[in-house]
Amino acid sequence: MAWSYLPHTREDRELMCKAIGIRSTEELFSDIPVSLRLASPLKLPPSLSEPEVARHLSELASANKSVRELVCFRGGGAYDHYIPSVASHILSRSEFYSAYTQYQPEISQGYLQALWEYQSMISELTGMEVANASMYDGGTALAEAAMMACAAGKKDKILVGGTLHPHYREVLVTYARDQAMSIIDVPPLDGIIDLDRLGWLIDETTAAIIVQSPNFLGNIENLKEIGRIAHAKGAFLIASVDPISLGVLEAPGVLGADIVVGEGQSLGLGLNFGGPYLGFFATTEKFMRKMPGRIVGQTTDNRGNRGFVLTLQAREQHIRRNKATSNICSNEALCALAAAIYMSALGKTGFREVSRQCLQKAHYTYSSLTALTGCEAAFTSGFFKEFSIKLQKSVTKVNEGLLEKGILGGIDLGGYYPELEHHMLICVTEKRTKEEIDQLAREMEALI
Amino acid sequence: MNGHLTVFELSKPGRIAVDMPTSDVPEESLETLVKAEYLRSKPAQLPEMSQPDLVRHYTALSNRNFGVDSGFYPLGSCTMKYNPKVNEDVSRYSGFADLHPLSSPKEAQGALELLYTMEQYLAEITGMDAVTMQPVAGAHGELTGLKLIRAYHRARGENRTKVIVPDSAHGTNPASATVCGLETVEIKSNPDGSINLEALKLAVGPDTAALMLTNPSTLGLFETHIQEIAQIVHDAGGLLYYDGANMNAIMGVVRPGDMGFDVVHLNLHKTFSTPHGGGGPGSGPVGVKQNLIPFLPTPVITYDGNQYYLDQDRPQSIGRMHSFYGNFGVIVRAYAYIRSMGADGLRQVSEDAVLNANYCLSQLKEHYHAPFERNSKHECIITAQKQKAFGVRALDIAKRLLDYGYHPPTIYFPMIVDEAIMIEPTETESKETLDGFIEVMRKIAHEAETDEAKVQQAPHSTVVGRMDEAQAARKPVVRWKD
Known part of the structure; x- marks a missing residue:
């Protein structure tokens, strides 16, 4: 049988065996103890031809209900923003996607430059001095930020806002468990961090405060004040942010954040059932050499040309081994490239417009829904593109009803916080039209 | 200045590369919606480009980059095989690409079925009892x-x-141990990279959590004493961890689970043909034996014969390792690959990968020092020891290969071999491609003897020459500044 990805003909194999001086490829495995060798073939389904693979995968794909079929009001760290056509076209260039890490700069200048431009745009957006070339996702970027803060401050206590994405908190706890790191939750008040409680909980042993803004409940946190509380005790402020919000909301760097991380999926990546996504990581120049992950730097070549290289590699696992700042090796480079394309396609004005429309449309939706009987605002704090409402009915039931009408309703907050039973987290991106929002309000009215 | 301008130098105020519709909802001033102190004081200075200019910019950058589709990429230990195109297409099907991760399982049955089935396939291929798809590298x-x-x-x-x-x-390996709060004990290998059994016996004890090993080793040689190694570690109460980086050598031939390994990770972006993406996204599923199943990360995908579910109620779980379920889009590609190849195909993959490595070795050992007599597995090691006498080092040979249009092999790894050049051709390369590469390698060996300056100063034909890496690290310029 011939496989289209395997070029050898029978004659090729014979010629090559002869050149090596063996009779068959079997001999190349003769050093494997016979008792260990598989006696029968692997139990896998028989191979499929290309059209059969396409058909089979198409069947699996159609067993899912995507946001192409549904009107999406669901967020929670994964957002249905518009992805410009240029993104998929550029990302399909296999000079990018079929390459390895840029360890040979002479033939990787294109990717290195694109990543350097990505770092520049993330730094600019977050208001930080430096950014790395990507982390796995929002949750792991946050966990790495906590580890870096502990290492830099030589302390081990992390205060975590109770409004952090519950999945990110879980990842953080998983990472912290085997480190000498203690995680202390700061309970929220009216859907944002309770600053009084924060003031009581922080002390000189605190390495950092972690705060997400806009937080999981949709509300905007007072980063400036939280930063002040952190810095007064010698702790760092780690902010996890939605990059799209930074079109209208103040850059965390300006507000005093020491490390800014977040989920970059909003920046031109598909929902993809949760991955591949993009963790971004930005910090101050002071911490550049403590940053995890790859960093691209500008330099010159031996002909006097400007060029780019992976730099500060002495921090990394392939050089420092067990003393490295992190174990990360593969990152999400292609997703960083997607984000760079997204940010440069929208540019200064387009990016701000997307952000502004998210804010405006979310507030229009909020007004429409909270005007309904049986639906009230859950909190009074300001929000960006997500907000929480309180219903008198089971959120699951309401969502089932919405689904029948082709709407993907909000997140059931009761599934994460027992005290928020009957609370729904609604997300509205710039993609939603007035008609879709009005339809949501009509269907909700009928269901609640 | 030579080279391609940056996106910031190409920017001009007033340009945009994608039109957005105007908002159709009644609007209010930003100040009434958000506290003034929370509003951005200075807009982010993102570049402003027209669509044609933007596309030309990135196309120009892609032309300054080399991928597997550009040419031969024998980068040892990285398994740079061809990335099948149908896998790219299927991963973009809307039912996958536009599926929200917080959809209820009922709306994601196809995705959950794919993940669940993939776990079964990988368990079979590795000889383990259960697999988690969550790790992304x-x-x-x-x-x-x-x-x-x-x-x-x-x-x-x-x-x-x-x-x-x-x-x-x-x-x-050691870096991951540190992040896991564990101490690394490094043991010296035998000169052929195999485990020194005496050193291992001395190192194990009641504090041994695990031995991390890749087999075939990083030198591309099969660890023949693997059963004794497993015995030594298990007798001391430790577990055996398999680094799956070199799985491409043994699919359908021998399984880590049968060798005695308790935990295995695979790299779908190596063995299972998914693109490396220029450094990611990857996927690093982990397989375990029965006794480790209770600890798997949450959520665990379960199946009752009718429906697929996400199980969060796992009291002994280590917890969540990723915000959602791993790099699903990468897993879709690898799933399509396994379905395309089947059991026979995967075995043929390993046979051809090993054949190609040994063929390269057999044709190069006259011209380069080959430190090991044995047959290699999917990658082979030669060194620049002979060329060193003429002042030509592994790095120079690597850079000279760029002039001939090849991506160089891995150099200076494994560290225990002086002037190592590690070639991993993979199974997707034809005999003609290998012969072309071998010919060039011979040519370079000849150049090293007759015209060493040409090799030492290479590359000559690339868009840029050798970079001043010391300058980059001493005074880091890691972002654009006006």
């Missing part, structure tokens, strides 16, 4: 695996804190 898989091992020992009331790693191991 090899190093992420290592960290997950080590956390599982720690949780296992902890549940038995044992605090084992040491991980034994051979000095030929990938750098991520």
